[in-house]
Amino acid sequence: MDYLRQFWVVSVKDLRAEFRTKEAINASLAFALVILVLFSFAFDAADLEEAAMNEISGGLLWIAFAFAGTLVLNRSFVRELPNDCLDGLIAAPISRSALFLGKAFANFALVLAVEMISLPVFGIFYHVRWASQFPELLLVLVLGTWGVTVIGTITSALTVNIKLREVMLPMLTYPILVPALMSAMQLTTRLMAGEAIGADTGMWLKMLIGFDVIYTSVSLILIEVVLIG
């Protein structure tokens, strides 16, 4: 129970600090919307057949989510730099994995919020019916976003002391996320096209879950080394 309490205190702290300034979430939301708008100029959504539109919907959405998400995730440990606040957290008698999990969860909530706002906008711009299988879509969003969040949070911790942090982070996070993003894109495309998650697509779901489990475990184990050395 102590662990949960510590996790919750850290999570609430991050969320409260973010809602005071709203810097990251505003930038992230704006970025997601800009990507969606920009893409719609590449082709005319009205002219595109529904089948073709469905093919690209998964890819487009997750590119928007991944790119906009990193704006939130990058700040995760960077927000502890001013005033040496990270020292205060490391000195505190809390488990480092609870610290990591608390931050990851706060990030997750923020990125998921951006995604939930972007979805209706996407539906409107591209004439896509995204709500047809909403519970399954929500599951994919949750699993995919958690994968992106875990990698984004751990890389934020890894790069917190680096000068070229902003430049480094995209190069670190995106390649390693390829399997997770690929799975999320495939699942999202199928769900938006109205297909149920069957034996065929079930394997993507398993891959996504596997990715999440593996990287969450490894991050929880290694966070102490990352923070203290």
Place this chain on the structure above:
Amino acid sequence: MSAVAVEGVWKFFGDYPALRDVKLAAAPGACLALIGRNGAGKTTLLRILAGFSRPGRGEVRIFGGGPRETETRRRIGFLGHGISVYDELSALENLTLFARLYHLPEPERAAREWLERTGLTRVANGLVREFSRGMRQRLAVARAFLHEPSVLLLDEPFTALDDKAIAVLQGLLRGALADGKTIVMSTHQLREALELASDVALLSRGQVAFHGPRTPEMVADPGYVYARYGEG
């Protein structure tokens, strides 16, 4: 049992030894002033004591436990160069947060009490971002003392403090010593530190050049230890 024991500690940055075979101890209730030139390793040693980094060789113990253990960290109060409080939160929110992290039974009450002891009650709900420098430093002190730590680790605490903050801090440190707490303090402000210190250690290029009780000669001439044991 020593309150603070440093046993044969080496710290490497790459292959370079920043601390070499450092052996120090502070008895419970002692106030150890850690002096030395810039780059001697004072901050490195304090950060190892506080658990922010690990020694390459050797061990540190705080009341017998290592700083990696949660129980031990509960007993340590650290005041470093940064104030370690959040600009976007209010003074009260900051202290309540740390009270919760340190598992105090009544977090908000403890937070308010320490706001009062550091003279910040009036600005309890103000955001730290808007505080003056002296107020920020007093809040940092409140954060360090909040959970009644048995061992206080202070890295150049008097540097860049205004008079009011120095007075508050000295009062709190005297009170802590009277309560039997242990203090390890690195400093350039020899006069303020030597008034409180019971023991002095001089670090020179990562090694302990001198470690012993504070003597009247040191109080009379703060530069005495440097002249006698340092490189001048």
Place this chain on the structure above:
Amino acid sequence: MPAAKMLFLYAPAGFAAMLGFVVAVAASVLFLRTKALRFDTLAASATEVGLVLLTANIVAGVVWSRAAHAVWWTWDPAIASALVCALVYASYLMLRRAVEEPSQRAASCAVWSIFCFLDAPIVVVAVYRWRSQHPHPALWADLPAGWPAPLAWSTAGMFALAALLLAVRLRQGTARREQDLQRRMGHTI
């Protein structure tokens, strides 16, 4: 078919690259256990050698693809997953250059090396599954008779090349550490 003989370059380079990455992750884990910097140097050298060989693998694949199928890139699952893995390990090398302090660099890179290594099999499985949904010309299908033996020899030769490159890099890395230490010592006098 002459272009198919690119296999003797393509496959061994890929296997040797995998060997390099296995050595790298083993060295990283050893570093985390012992905190001895020589393991960090080994991990970095092994990753560099692995990435060079993986690049050779991809280039061989591109040349082969052009010769055999008249297109530069076929999204064959082997070469596509090689490309993603190359990007992942390139990120490791970028991280190495970005952290200046050697102990911090060693610790961060050891962690990241483990992350990269765990990703490789997941990437391979993902890309193969993705491609199984959309058939495209593959680089090669079956191994003709008489090819396994030369392939094994080529692979052994490539392993030897990898070991040589690793030894050279390791020597350079160790000398560099010596230099850095001398320089740092010099500053404090």
